[in-house]
Amino acid sequence: MTMKRLMSWIAPVLIATTMLVACGDDKDDTATPTGGAQAAPDQVNVLAGINDPTDLNVAVTEFLPEAVTIAAGKSVEWKISGPEPHSVTFTADGKPPAVADEKLFPPTPPTGPYNGKTLVNSGLVPLGPGAPAPFKITFPTAGKYTYYCVIHPNMTGTVTVVDANGKVDTQAEVTARATQEQSQWIAEGKAAKKKLVETPPAVDKAADGTSTYKLLMGATTPHTDILAFTPPPAALKAGDKVTFLNTSEAPHTASFAGKTTLPQDPTSPAVAAPAPGPSPQTLNADAFFNSGLLPPNAGPPGSIPPEAARSFTFVVRTAGTYTFVCILHVTSGMAGVLKTA
Numbered sequence: 547m548t549m550k551r552l553m554s555w556i557a558p559v560l561i562a563t564t565m566l567v568a569c570g571d572d573k574d575d576t577a578t579p580t581g582g583a584q585a586a587p588d589q590v591n592v593l594a595g596i597n598d599p600t601d602l603n604v605a606v607t608e609f610l611p612e613a614v615t616i617a618a619g620k621s622v623e624w625k626i627s628g629p630e631p632h633s634v635t636f637t638a639d640g641k642p643p644a645v646a647d648e649k650l651f652p653p654t655p656p657t658g659p660y661n662g663k664t665l666v667n668s669g670l671v672p673l674g675p676g677a678p679a680p681f682k683i684t685f686p687t688a689g690k691y692t693y694y695c696v697i698h699p700n701m702t703g704t705v706t707v708v709d710a711n712g713k714v715d716t717q718a719e720v721t722a723r724a725t726q727e728q729s730q731w732i733a734e735g736k737a738a739k740k741k742l743v744e745t746p747p748a749v750d751k752a753a754d755g756t757s758t759y760k761l762l763m764g765a766t767t768p769h770t771d772i773l774a775f776t777p778p779p780a781a782l783k784a785g786d787k788v789t790f791l792n793t794s795e796a797p798h799t800a801s802f803a804g805k806t807t808l809p810q811d812p813t814s815p816a817v818a819a820p821a822p823g824p825s826p827q828t829l830n831a832d833a834f835f836n837s838g839l840l841p842p843n844a845g846p847p848g849s850i851p852p853e854a855a856r857s858f859t860f861v862v863r864t865a866g867t868y869t870f871v872c873i874l875h876v877t878s879g880m881a882g883v884l885k886t887a
């Protein structure tokens with residue numbers, strides 16, 4: 547895929563995201579204070595993650611706001627605007643789901659008011675271009691309900707449901723907290739992005755005069771994922787190697803389309819499989835080369851994949867220009883170019 551085509555795919559997403567943000571306040575503020583007791587809003591609106599509208603590489607992996615309080619019988623509606631996908635997942639036992647459990651990628655919509663004892667799940671959205679529908683749940687019973695995003699383990703939220711006379715949030719309060727949290731997490735992400743893109747690739751020089759460069763794939767902070775690569779080596783020459791290493795807490799691919807078309811569905815087996823085979827692979831400008839899914843540098847103690855499992859090496863035998871993307875995060879602008887000097 548050329549960079550121009552890549553941008554033509556990203557641009558509509560960027561515009562859509564910006565519009566969503568711009569329109570973020572046209573919600574029903576049903577609870578307008580009128581001097582006396584204040585009516586509980588029928589619905590409050592929560593954002594499930596957001597990419598920084600000014601830099602899609604910075605994805606906030608938090609619900610905005612993280613906690614809301616509503617009255618029994620009222621609803622919460624989540625907007626999952628992407629482009630980084632998220633889910634709103636309430637599990638049957640209230641515990642976090644297994645990270646990236648593919649069984650939870652399709653939706654399990656609510657069949658009525660939610661009692662906190664079944665799986666209710668938006669599924670992973672959006673997957674690829676296209677506007678996802680909002681996801682809404684009504685809570686008839688007082689209690690505290692914790693929910694999760696199936697692919698971002700640090701992303702949890704709560705809905706506290708209170709009986710009559712309990713203090714509940716107005717939409718204005720929900721929006722104010724969401725805005726405050728969003729700006730705090732975006733600042734955190736911007737600093738991490740700056741550090742990532744200002745880190746030149748580590749280089750290992752061999753006796754034969756060739757170099758192996760190590761490019762990092764993404765970065766993770768407590769509240770964000772950075773969907774970018776470290777910059778490509780400026781002195782790259784024919785004969786050198788480039789190793790992509792995932793040190794972030796999200797899965798990524800390094801994928802060269804050449805003259806082919808990249809798989810469009812991020813869940814397709816072609817995305818997960820190394821192509822045309824295991825590391826290392828010698829690039830040419832025509833064919834499809836893919837690291838396959840490189841797992842996150844995360845997991846329960848003792849189960850974090852070793853560096854070899856999180857990396858893939860391409861040999862640049864022929865001088866030229868080679869464009870690559872992460873197929874999972876191309877809509878967040880995760881792309882780069884290897885160009886021989």
Ligand SMILES: [Cu+2]
Pocket residue numbers: 764773797798799872873874875880
């Ligand atoms: Cu990625």
